[in-house]
Amino acid sequence: xxxxxxxxxxxxxxxxxxxxxxxxxxxxxxxxxxxxxxxxxxxxxxxxxxxxxxxxxxxxxxxxxxxxxxxxxxxxxxxxxxxxxxxxxxxxxxxxxxxxxxxxxxxxxxxxxxxxxxxxxxxxxxxxxxxxxxxxxxxxxxxxxxxxxxxxxxxxxxxxxxxxxxxxxxxxxxxxxxxxxxxxxxxxxxxxxxxxxxxxxxxxxxxxxxxxxxxxxxxxxxxxxxxxxxxxxxxxxxxxxxxxxxxxxxxxxx
Amino acid sequence: xxxxxxxxxxxxxxxxxxxxxxxxxxxxxxxxxxxxxxxxxxxxxxxxxxxxxxxxxxxxxxxxxxxxxxxxxxxxxxxxxxxxxxxxxxxxxxxxxxxxxxxxxxxxxxxxxxxxxxxxxxxxxxxxxxxxxxxxxxxxxxxxxxxxxxxxxxxxxxxxxxxxxxxxxxxxxxxxxxxxxxxxxxxxxxxxxxxxxxxxxxxxxxxxxxxxxxxxxxxxxxxxxxxxxxxxxxxxxxxxxxxxxxxxxxxxxxxxxxxxxxxxxxxxxxxxxxxxxxxxxxxxxxxxxxx
Amino acid sequence: xxxxxxxxxxxxxxxxxxxxxxxxxxxxxxxxxxxxxxxxxxxxxxxxxxxxxxxxxxxxxxxxxxxxxxxxxxxxxxxxxxxxxxxxxxxxxxxxxxxxxxxxxxxxxxxxxxxxxxxxxxxxxxxxxxxxxxxxxxxxxxxxxxxxxxxxxxxxxxxxxxxxxxxxxxxxxxxxxxxxxxxxxxxxxxxxxxxxxxxxxxxxxxxxxxxxxxxxxxxxxxxxxxxxxxxxxxxxxxxxxxxxxxxxxxxxxxxxxxxxxxxxxxxx
Numbered sequence: 001x002x003x004x005x006x007x008x009x010x011x012x013x014x015x016x017x018x019x020x021x022x023x024x025x026x027x028x029x030x031x032x033x034x035x036x037x038x039x040x041x042x043x044x045x046x047x048x049x050x051x052x053x054x055x056x057x058x059x060x061x062x063x064x065x066x067x068x069x070x071x072x073x074x075x076x077x078x079x080x081x082x083x084x085x086x087x088x089x090x091x092x093x094x095x096x097x098x099x100x101x102x103x104x105x106x107x108x109x110x111x112x113x114x115x116x117x118x119x120x121x122x123x124x125x126x127x128x129x130x131x132x133x134x135x136x137x138x139x140x141x142x143x144x145x146x147x148x149x150x151x152x153x154x155x156x157x158x159x160x161x162x163x164x165x166x167x168x169x170x171x172x173x174x175x176x177x178x179x180x181x182x183x184x185x186x187x188x189x190x191x192x193x194x195x196x197x198x199x200x201x202x203x204x205x206x207x208x209x210x211x212x213x214x215x216x217x218x219x220x221x222x223x224x225x226x227x228x229x230x231x232x233x234x235x236x237x238x239x240x241x242x243x244x245x246x247x248x249x250x251x252x253x254x
Numbered sequence: 255x256x257x258x259x260x261x262x263x264x265x266x267x268x269x270x271x272x273x274x275x276x277x278x279x280x281x282x283x284x285x286x287x288x289x290x291x292x293x294x295x296x297x298x299x300x301x302x303x304x305x306x307x308x309x310x311x312x313x314x315x316x317x318x319x320x321x322x323x324x325x326x327x328x329x330x331x332x333x334x335x336x337x338x339x340x341x342x343x344x345x346x347x348x349x350x351x352x353x354x355x356x357x358x359x360x361x362x363x364x365x366x367x368x369x370x371x372x373x374x375x376x377x378x379x380x381x382x383x384x385x386x387x388x389x390x391x392x393x394x395x396x397x398x399x400x401x402x403x404x405x406x407x408x409x410x411x412x413x414x415x416x417x418x419x420x421x422x423x424x425x426x427x428x429x430x431x432x433x434x435x436x437x438x439x440x441x442x443x444x445x446x447x448x449x450x451x452x453x454x455x456x457x458x459x460x461x462x463x464x465x466x467x468x469x470x471x472x473x474x475x476x477x478x479x480x481x482x483x484x485x486x487x488x489x490x491x492x493x494x495x496x497x498x499x500x501x502x503x504x505x506x507x508x509x510x511x512x513x514x515x516x517x518x519x520x521x522x523x524x525x526x527x528x529x530x531x532x533x534x535x536x537x538x539x540x541x542x543x544x545x
Numbered sequence: 546x547x548x549x550x551x552x553x554x555x556x557x558x559x560x561x562x563x564x565x566x567x568x569x570x571x572x573x574x575x576x577x578x579x580x581x582x583x584x585x586x587x588x589x590x591x592x593x594x595x596x597x598x599x600x601x602x603x604x605x606x607x608x609x610x611x612x613x614x615x616x617x618x619x620x621x622x623x624x625x626x627x628x629x630x631x632x633x634x635x636x637x638x639x640x641x642x643x644x645x646x647x648x649x650x651x652x653x654x655x656x657x658x659x660x661x662x663x664x665x666x667x668x669x670x671x672x673x674x675x676x677x678x679x680x681x682x683x684x685x686x687x688x689x690x691x692x693x694x695x696x697x698x699x700x701x702x703x704x705x706x707x708x709x710x711x712x713x714x715x716x717x718x719x720x721x722x723x724x725x726x727x728x729x730x731x732x733x734x735x736x737x738x739x740x741x742x743x744x745x746x747x748x749x750x751x752x753x754x755x756x757x758x759x760x761x762x763x764x765x766x767x768x769x770x771x772x773x774x775x776x777x778x779x780x781x782x783x784x785x786x787x788x789x790x791x792x793x794x795x796x797x798x799x800x801x802x803x804x805x806x807x808x809x810x811x812x813x
Contacts, residue, residue: 011650018651039673097568107741109749109790112764113783115756115771119593191661198663203757210666217669229666236662331714348717355715359708365730375716377726426716 041223049227057212057224059231066198066208069125073132073193077140078186080133085144085182099145106138111196114203123206131200132193139192143185147178183250187243194239198232209235277304278342278352278462279328279430285336286323297323299487300337305430310456310463312473312480314519316527320488321466322358325434328464329355341430354428358435361419362407368418369394369403375426393421396458398451413444417451424455432464437472446504449475457501470523474498474515475507482519485526485533492522592776603777604784619761620751623679627686627747632740634687635694639739640728642695643702653699660692664746665753672758682754682762689750690743697739701732737801741794748790 023043029035030042053059088095114131121127151174159173201210209232216224286298297320305311315321326332328339330349339346341353362371369390376386394403397417407415416436423431437445453476456463467473473480474496482491496515498506506512577597583589584596595603607613642649642656668685675681705728713727729736755764763786770779 011647014647014651015654019655093564093568096565097572101569104791107745107791107794108787109745109752111749112752112756112767112786115767116779116783118771119774119776119779120589195661195663199665199753202663202666202668203753210663213666213669222673225669229670232666233659233662237658240658240661329715331711349715351717353715355711357708357711360706361708361712363709363712363727363730365733374712374726378716378718378722422712423715 038222041226045223046226046230049221049223050231053212053224053227053231057216057228059209059212059228062208062212063235064208065125066201066210069129069132069197069201069207070190070194073129073136073197074186074190076129076133077136077189077193081137081140081185081189082144082182084137085141085148085185088141088145089148095145099142102138102141106142110135111199114200118204123204125207127204128197128200128207132197135196136189136192139188140182140185143188144178144182147181147185148174150181151177180247180250183247187247190243191240194236198236276307278307279305279464280340281324281328281337282340283337284324284327284334284339286320286327286332287335288323296487298327298334299489301483301488301490302337303481303490303493305462305464307462308460309479310465310477312465312467312477313483314467314470314473314480314523315483315488315491316485316523316530317468318486318530318533319483319526320486321468321483322434324483324488325355325432325466329353329432331355352429354423354426354431356416356420356423356431356433356436358438360407360412360415360439362415362422364407367404367406368399368410371407371418372422372425374422390421390425393425394418396424396455397421413440413448416440416448420452424459424461430462430464432466434466435468436465437467437469445469445472450504452476453502470516470519471507473519474512475502475504480515480519482522483526485529491526494518592774595777595780599777600780600784603775603781607778607781607785613766616762616766619679620755620763623682623751623755623762624686624744624747626683627751628690628740628744630683631687631690631747632694632743635691635739635743636698636736638691639695639698640702643699649699649703653696656692656696656699660696664689664750665757668754668757671754677758679761682751682759685754686747686751690747693742693746694739697735697742698732701735701739702728704735705731733801737797741797744793744797745790748793752786 026035026040027043030037030040088098111131113134114127117127117131121130155173155177156169159169164172197207198210201207202214203210205211205214209228213225213228213232216228281301281303284298284301285296287294287296289295299320301324303311313321313324323332327334328346330339330346330353333347341350344350346353362368363374366374369387372393373386373390376389381389391400391403394400397420399414399417399421402410402414407418410418416439420433420436437448440448449472452463455461456476463477465473465476477496480494480496482494483489484491494515498509498511498515580594581597584594584599592599638656642653664685667688668681671681671684671688675684709727709731710723713723718726752762752764752767755762756768757764759765763782767779767782767786770776770782
């Protein structure tokens, strides 16, 4: 998405238009009986279910619960991730030993260990938070490292020319310079955390939004299930876009 | 050769003098426009000229004069808005079999060896493997890269990569070879040496060549005629016949006649280039004012 | 002076690499020792942290058990088909969106914003559509890997050096020749990276689905170990699963970078 697009609003219209047309088509096909309404509910029903979810299923409370878990995981991520990143930056030997391991960790399917976490922490919010935290930790550490070591040489030289000591150098130059990269890492981490948190809520049938989906599915509440899934997707997208805006807003500091 | 003022080749009625009466490439009233945020811009404005068989024509002009646009339109990669391009009378409507192009940018395929790169056009036309590798080897030798057949472009210098690109186009055996500032990214010494190589190849193959360049020395050294373009919108400012004797070498750069040609072209270009600078300064001022 | 410098430099390097290796061994040793200590102490509920010997024994038993390989095959089959379906569709969609600017601008945002969402929540819908057998698991894996592959391919199409396309056109290559001789080779890095990412999430999607509802596969074995509180076996399964996942990732990396000169030529 590089060169400027001069077609105006056409692409957006095409994208949204296709989606709307698809929904209308679904509605018509299901009403006509071409698609089994016990497998795919009427889009109109799904839309109505949103209201039902808010009124009867406390979807907003569940949203807050999931959000709370994500927040705690996020705080843990930031504190632990940045600390480890800073530590590794300070001790080059440790960094050399561990960096590739952490990178491998990043691509490892940590969430698959959820039964293990279940055993250790029980069927509780702690399990959910811990999985979110563990799966999302590597990117925060790696980005912190990247940000700190990527500081332009000349900025460090400026600091040394003013006789700043190690600690001052770190707090006044290295850390501020690394903040954009660190934020990217935290954002990535939070996104991974949210994905895993909702996923595990669904899998262990405990918690907020993920559990709601599981619940509705087991009750064979078709339109409710679809509505809940759509709601979660919407929340996910909003979170992603919000953090993207914040990241872009922070970037000019660079 | 008919007696004519060696410095200009334009008849009073504006018609272009032909090297001989049977042109292999004709460009008639070519117009090409582009849409920009500031409105339509004419890049090429009614350009007409022709190239005779075996002739070496250089097209020179300041940056932004539409040389590369001309290159793309003649090569068939871009469509003209008005006018036509014809090869031996046949109108060009897309890449033509008779036209081979050497691009300004790095254009070798990084995933193929030098030999495989040169064999590419032969692969496209379906030549059997043994034959096309043989042919490719011939052209690799022609550009002086024997021994480097199995090297990948990443292992070759910039000048060598351009030679591979050239060999690749030559392997296509085009009637007309078009090159868009092929030496732009190279240093002066490599340029001169490659210029010699191009001269030699052209003389050996009697290859009709159209060279786009912004380098006056190169233009005068290599070509039979030089077409000077104006700044945007690009028009033909002047066509100069370079009647320096052939075969030529890079040594010709130091002759008096050479100097006179260069001076003439330089004064033409300077006029156009300064218009270019005024134009971009005006743009800059406008951008600043709107901020 | 130069002589001594040349003598000291290599040994300094050796020292550095040796230190790293030593440190790594030390870290592994400390982790294992701590583990065994916790296991022996009985601090946590029994068998939550089994002794290293118990885990090792379970691992050996697992690898010797024929039934394990049946389940492994089941999962591998599901992941394989998921990659074919999701990856194939992703490749096609990516090619189209990358080639056409209007379509790309219109539909790529969907992929971009739908990508980072928890796909496992679609599982109930997959069960409704495809039943409780392998197809619903395959569908889960396919959905998971579709997005990263489509996005990688679309981005890959756009980063192809335009002059290479001009070269193909100037030599009048037919559309299929352009696709096979220019587009695909020029995109091998994005495609391979997309495939790596895709494989990772396909494995996750499929195995997670297996833990939720299945009677075959590695995921089933894991949740089964949980339900029967056979902790050593669970650890063994996780070890095997992680080893396979990391191994598959490394294998793809090896295959793609197998011709080092190609790897250098990221010039496209």
